[in-house]
Amino acid sequence: MDFELTDEQKMLVETAGNFAKNEFAPVAQELDREEKYPMEIWEKASKLGLVGAWLPEEYGGAGVGFLGNALITEQFAEVDLGISLIVAATFGCEAIYWGGTEEQKKKYLPLVAQGSAISAGAFTEPDAGTDVAGARTRAVIDGNDYVINGNKMFITNADVCTFMVTLCVTNPDNEKRYKRYSLIIVESDRKGVTTTKIHGKMGIRASDTAEVSFEDVRVPRENLVGTSEGQGFYQAMQFFDTTRIMVAAQGAGLAQGALDKSIEYVKERKAFGAPIASFQITQQKLAEMAIRIEATRNLVYKSASYLDNGKVDPTLNAITKYYAGETAVFCANYAVELHGGYGYIDEYDVQRFYRDAKILQIYEGTKEAEVLTIARRLLT
Amino acid sequence: MNTVVCMKQVPDTETLIKVNPDGTGIVTEGVKWVMGPYDEYGVEEALQQKEKFKAGKVTIVSLGPDRAIEAIRTGLAMGADTAVHINDAAFYEKADSYATASVLAAGLKDLEYDVIFCGKQAIDDDSGQVPAILGELLGVPVITQVIKLEVADDKTKATVTREVEGGHAIIEVSLPTILSAQKGLNEPRYASLPGIMKAKKKPVDVKTAGDLGVSGESMTVIKEMSLPPARQAGKIIEGEDAEQKAAALAKALHEEAKLI
Numbered sequence: 284m285d286f287e288l289t290d291e292q293k294m295l296v297e298t299a300g301n302f303a304k305n306e307f308a309p310v311a312q313e314l315d316r317e318e319k320y321p322m323e324i325w326e327k328a329s330k331l332g333l334v335g336a337w338l339p340e341e342y343g344g345a346g347v348g349f350l351g352n353a354l355i356t357e358q359f360a361e362v363d364l365g366i367s368l369i370v371a372a373t374f375g376c377e378a379i380y381w382g383g384t385e386e387q388k389k390k391y392l393p394l395v396a397q398g399s400a401i402s403a404g405a406f407t408e409p410d411a412g413t414d415v416a417g418a419r420t421r422a423v424i425d426g427n428d429y430v431i432n433g434n435k436m437f438i439t440n441a442d443v444c445t446f447m448v449t450l451c452v453t454n455p456d457n458e459k460r461y462k463r464y465s466l467i468i469v470e471s472d473r474k475g476v477t478t479t480k481i482h483g484k485m486g487i488r489a490s491d492t493a494e495v496s497f498e499d500v501r502v503p504r505e506n507l508v509g510t511s512e513g514q515g516f517y518q519a520m521q522f523f524d525t526t527r528i529m530v531a532a533q534g535a536g537l538a539q540g541a542l543d544k545s546i547e548y549v550k551e552r553k554a555f556g557a558p559i560a561s562f563q564i565t566q567q568k569l570a571e572m573a574i575r576i577e578a579t580r581n582l583v584y585k586s587a588s589y590l591d592n593g594k595v596d597p598t599l600n601a602i603t604k605y606y607a608g609e610t611a612v613f614c615a616n617y618a619v620e621l622h623g624g625y626g627y628i629d630e631y632d633v634q635r636f637y638r639d640a641k642i643l644q645i646y647e648g649t650k651e652a653e654v655l656t657i658a659r660r661l662l663t
Numbered sequence: 664m665n666t667v668v669c670m671k672q673v674p675d676t677e678t679l680i681k682v683n684p685d686g687t688g689i690v691t692e693g694v695k696w697v698m699g700p701y702d703e704y705g706v707e708e709a710l711q712q713k714e715k716f717k718a719g720k721v722t723i724v725s726l727g728p729d730r731a732i733e734a735i736r737t738g739l740a741m742g743a744d745t746a747v748h749i750n751d752a753a754f755y756e757k758a759d760s761y762a763t764a765s766v767l768a769a770g771l772k773d774l775e776y777d778v779i780f781c782g783k784q785a786i787d788d789d790s791g792q793v794p795a796i797l798g799e800l801l802g803v804p805v806i807t808q809v810i811k812l813e814v815a816d817d818k819t820k821a822t823v824t825r826e827v828e829g830g831h832a833i834i835e836v837s838l839p840t841i842l843s844a845q846k847g848l849n850e851p852r853y854a855s856l857p858g859i860m861k862a863k864k865k866p867v868d869v870k871t872a873g874d875l876g877v878s879g880e881s882m883t884v885i886k887e888m889s890l891p892p893a894r895q896a897g898k899i900i901e902g903e904d905a906e907q908k909a910a911a912l913a914k915a916l917h918e919e920a921k922l923i
Contacts, residue, residue: 332856345856
């Protein structure tokens with residue numbers, strides 16, 4: 284077992300880290316306040332190949348795999364989680380990559396890898412989130428088209444995307460609940476698609492989140508991901524097995540950023556005549572953060588390496604995602620505590636990290652859902 | 664257009680520098696090493712010239728120990744074509760500006776170049792002498808602190824803008840020439856991911872000073888190195904009212920600071 288990154292991966296880390304420091308840091312506070320999607324940064328990152336880097340070269344990516352993508356994500360999230368979500372401009376494409384036909388892969392994947400499109404994955408509905416199989420958006424065949432009706436909720440990128448991979452009910456009468464679904468690619472400029480940006484998020488405010496409504500939206504039948512109906516639930520599960528690891532990488536990055544900022548602060552800040560870094564209670568907090576970050580990072584790299592080697596372990600991924608969320612929230616909390624009153628005002632980044640961290644326990648499967656997955660495996 | 668970029672790997676600008684116990688250099692342990700920021704302008708300019716002429720080769724030449732390969736790879740990932748790594752730790756340890764320039768001159772003897780770019784200085788020892796010495800050794804003109812470059816289509820001459828006190832000087836120079844890059848010349852690109860993936864496959868010619876027939880006689884020796892003294896705390900002028908405070912300030916400026 285070799286825990287060393289390759290030379291390429293080290294350079295990737297350096298490039299992504301420099302990019303985030305130079306491009307994110309100066310605007311992070313403003314984009315958070317104004318809830319603005321970082322379109323220019325996305326364009327710049329796409330040109331460098333930092334977006335969709337996980338995709339193989341044949342589909343326009345850099346071929347760095349999911350571990351490479353996790354490394355980029357981690358470096359980005361160290362500086363700002365909201366802006367880091369530009370790497371999720373390929374969101375939804377994981378499902379095309381895993382389940383799409385060769386033709387679909389050639390058509391859609393290079394668009395996002397080369398920065399000429401942003402994609403979205405439309406799974407969650409107002410009444411169905413973690414319970415994916417509760418989705419009700421309906422797609423009915425009419426001639427050569429599907430006609431889609433329904434609503435989606437909390438969809439990342441929906442308001443800025445070119446197309447969304449949408450979970451629809453296509454076979455409502457199938458006796459097996461999990462075989463009633465299909466994934467269908469819906470271009471966002473189709474007639475009947477309405478997106479409404481969601482304002483007032485607690486964190487990741489530079490990331491785009493929107494509601495979507497489909498009203499008699501017609502798409503050609505060839506937009507069905509894969510070749511047969513009824514695969515949607517399984518494709519969605521495979522999709523989440525990939526994206527959960529990326530969310531965990533976000534957690535590792537955010538936590539590291541919180542620790543770095545804390546270390547810098549406690550060396551400067553004096554209380555009772557000494558830098559607060561000299562107090563054992565401060566040291567305890569820093570060490571506890573470092574311990575959790577190291578463990579999280581190892582989990583992320585292991586899960587991502589497995590995935591790159593074609594080994595998918597949903598329980599491991601659930602453990603990784605769960606622990607990364609906990610670590611991020613834990614570290615952001617300590618970072619605010621170490622900053623005292625300054626940690627509570629938006630002039631200091633840790634306050635934003637604190638708000639951003641919470642989403643990592645919620646999206647891409649709540650922490651409660653991860654617990655269910657883990658426990659189920661333990662008891663069978 | 665063929666270009667050579669002389670590049671030095673230096674401690675990252677954010678590094679907290681400590682002097683080693685002998686007082687002869689800095690503590691290198693735990694230092695993050697990066698490509699010299701001024702050298703980076705050189706790499707960028709070389710790449711832009713290559714792109715403009717749609718032909719030619721960019722070669723990086725660097726003197727440094729094993730770790731210098733990382734900065735070389737960064738240059739290759741940015742888009743440079745090949746590199747010469749003069750990997751000679753013993754030579755590097757003792758090399759002053761003259762020894763460095765000598766070995767660089769030997770290292771690029773067999774290369775073809777219209778322009779040699781250097782950073783205006785390495786940000787570690789800040790000597791800023793290598794470009795000039797290199798020019799002397801190679802017998803080519805040197806222009807320092809370059810912020811703009813226009814190479815004539817026939818590549819026989821270039822118009823170069825350099826910074827001078829309070830303004831700019833515009834100079835015409837015949838090629839080949841050595842140009843030392845100053846901030847403002849360009850905005851260095853990030854290494855792209857495809858660039859990173861390709862960098863390892865690009866050829867790096869590794870040589871020692873001995874291979875190049877350079878013995879490495881330095882003309883200077885570092886006797887002692889020390890950090891600047893810590894800044895003293897400011898002094899608050901006391902007094903009942905403005906008049907008293909002004910008088911106390913005047914006295915302090917005259918007697919303690921000896922400024923008036």
